[in-house]
Amino acid sequence: MIGFWWLLSLIFLAVEVGLLISILAIYARVHRRTGGKLFLGLELFSGLFIAQDAVGAWALLNFSSHLGSSVSIPLAAMNAIGLGALISLYIMLRT
Helix, strand or coil: CCCHHHHHHHHHHHHHHHHHHHHHHHHHHHHHHHCCHHHHHHHHHHHHHHHHHHHHHHHHHHHCCCCCHHHHHHHHHHHHHHHHHHHHHHHHHHC
16 A cells, blocks of 8 residues: 555655646746747656656656655655645746
């Protein structure tokens, strides 16, 4: 059974993916309107973060049975910080 901190990390990753998809949609919309090359790079950047979160979720599911709370608590804290950074980016993009 997956522990609380591992589950919390997975939830953080799922929320990050949702935010990244929203951010990617914003970048794609602006890129279509302006045609700026900068936004193409930002779209790629967002897509790579989505891939990173997918691999991270896979790793969490595979390693949660082998590693204990000594790993899961700091990992949840790191994921929370990453989620906070994405939330601030999303808020700035929406205003």
